[in-house]
Amino acid sequence: MGCLACAALFLLVVYGVIYHDSDLWHYWMPISITDDEVMYNRQLVGVLAEGQPHGYFGYNETHAAVGRFSVWGPVLIYLYALPGLLVGAGVNTMLWCNVLFALFGWTVFVVGTRISWKKQLAFAVGLLCLWFPLRQVYTGMTEVFQYTCILVILGSAAALQRNFSVKWYLLLVAACAMTTLTRAYTGLFWLFPILLLWKKRRPWAAASVGLAAASMLGYLAISKVFCSPYFSDGGVDYSAAKLVLQGKIGQAVMYEIQYIAKELSTLWELYVRPTLTGNPQDQGRAILTTAALVGVTILCLVLDARKKRAVFCKAMALFCVAASLALLFSVYDVGTLHRHCAMLNLLLLAVLVYEERWRTALHLPVLLVLLPMNFNPGNLPTYRPDIDEQIQMVRTALVQDQESDRSSDPWDSTLAYAYADGVFHGFLYSVPEGMGIQFDRNTYIADETQPIRSRYAMVNHGTDAEARLLADGWQELVSTEALVVYERPEVQQ
Numbered sequence: 001m002g003c004l005a006c007a008a009l010f011l012l013v014v015y016g017v018i019y020h021d022s023d024l025w026h027y028w029m030p031i032s033i034t035d036d037e038v039m040y041n042r043q044l045v046g047v048l049a050e051g052q053p054h055g056y057f058g059y060n061e062t063h064a065a066v067g068r069f070s071v072w073g074p075v076l077i078y079l080y081a082l083p084g085l086l087v088g089a090g091v092n093t094m095l096w097c098n099v100l101f102a103l104f105g106w107t108v109f110v111v112g113t114r115i116s117w118k119k120q121l122a123f124a125v126g127l128l129c130l131w132f133p134l135r136q137v138y139t140g141m142t143e144v145f146q147y148t149c150i151l152v153i154l155g156s157a158a159a160l161q162r163n164f165s166v167k168w169y170l171l172l173v174a175a176c177a178m179t180t181l182t183r184a185y186t187g188l189f190w191l192f193p194i195l196l197l198w199k200k201r202r203p204w205a206a207a208s209v210g211l212a213a214a215s216m217l218g219y220l221a222i223s224k225v226f227c228s229p230y231f232s233d234g235g236v237d238y239s240a241a242k243l244v245l246q247g248k249i250g251q252a253v254m255y256e257i258q259y260i261a262k263e264l265s266t267l268w269e270l271y272v273r274p275t276l277t278g279n280p281q282d283q284g285r286a287i288l289t290t291a292a293l294v295g296v297t298i299l300c301l302v303l304d305a306r307k308k309r310a311v312f313c314k315a316m317a318l319f320c321v322a323a324s325l326a327l328l329f330s331v332y333d334v335g336t337l338h339r340h341c342a343m344l345n346l347l348l349l350a351v352l353v354y355e356e357r358w359r360t361a362l363h364l365p366v367l368l369v370l371l372p373m374n375f376n377p378g379n380l381p382t383y384r385p386d387i388d389e390q391i392q393m394v395r396t397a398l399v400q401d402q403e404s405d406r407s408s409d410p411w412d413s414t415l416a417y418a419y420a421d422g423v424f425h426g427f428l429y430s431v432p433e434g435m436g437i438q439f440d441r442n443t444y445i446a447d448e449t450q451p452i453r454s455r456y457a458m459v460n461h462g463t464d465a466e467a468r469l470l471a472d473g474w475q476e477l478v479s480t481e482a483l484v485v486y487e488r489p490e491v492q493q
Helices: 002-018 036-050 072-087 093-113 117-130 132-136 143-162 167-181 184-197 203-228 238-245 247-277 280-307 312-331 336-356 358-376 383-405 424-428 443-445 464-471
Strands: 414-419 436-441 456-459 475-479 484-487
Touching: 002 093, 002 117, 036 072, 036 093, 036 424, 036 436, 072 093, 072 143, 072 203, 072 443, 093 143, 117 132, 117 238, 117 336, 117 358, 132 280, 132 464, 143 167, 143 184, 143 312, 143 336, 143 456, 167 184, 167 203, 167 312, 184 203, 184 312, 203 424, 238 247, 247 280, 247 312, 280 312, 280 336, 280 358, 336 358, 383 424, 383 475, 383 484, 414 424, 414 443, 436 443, 443 456, 456 464, 464 484
Parallel strands: 414 436, 414 456
Antiparallel strands: 456 484, 475 484
């Protein structure tokens, strides 16, 4: 309870001190900057209110082969529904779930590692210096769940190092399974239970191998069957894998070399160089912080190895970071690198705090030097009456229309949103609980050859997307200053 109280106090103090100029008691997600947040939220409140969404979540009028969830699939949403049961369905549900996850991760980490209050303080200062992982707690994004899994994995592994316990083992493999099912490359964390138990508890290590394989297969099945397709330019390149499957091994190797070289060049030119010259970029901050923490961790590992002290967690963390970065640079777009690096940086920070002794604070001077670069608080989404008024207008119209004629067809409970049409995505919080959202490009909606299966469409006034809807006979359902919602003509008939 003391650990939990310390974690809660820390989050509260950071929130109050950093954002004291904001309206702290009217934290409001609808004007948040990230469009992913509203998609997470509407899926989650649909689960909490209805058990599952009635409509489809997808992109450009697509949906999953099984189920109605978006590209992230149902597992992550149902995991968030567990703390969501305590919070209830609302605009800030994801935020409060993130707070609960952060408190749980902190508590398990401290209890499992048995670190002192001084080390807890060092961990808190380190989080402030990293900043991005801490800032994510005050958002509706899902990275906090990954951070929680990392802290649980490390805390459980530390407890098992001292003394084997079935309870700690089950907690460890549960965290490994959940993070693997929601983000594939985090399957590397299965090495913690496998290698930790291989020498003295081989049956349990073998069980971990089986569970690791099952969770990876589960991820593949979920991503293939239960997730809707993303935009074709979704930022993940599987070209090398396709070449390997075709037996073109040499071409695959050359393609990967060229791809990695291009990504590294892009990383340097667009993100690292500007960060070093006084124009910090999120990706540049993240990779420079990773490099600094890797250097400190390697130094501590060498010193500890010479003194024959514990190095297991540091060695595992370094391997996971190296393997993850290799995969990220060979498949992902470096534009999303900062989110992945934040997770790896948290792992390195937690390991350094746990396994170090008199050098516990060795990483802190490095992080403190990086703090001015990393600290980017951004703006909290505080309440806006003008936006709320329009959201309530749209919500009322949709609720009334659904109640008057609710079809069993999922498309009749789905709204198409014209992305990049000038309508702020925060207005999607007006979509009632249980309804689905199609995140369609405005060019897609404007293209008369593309089918629009959704019952409703949200577009801006006077745009090509609106012109296409009017030409096809769509009828206006509700109009506000910032947007207009249309309904399919056959429904009106």
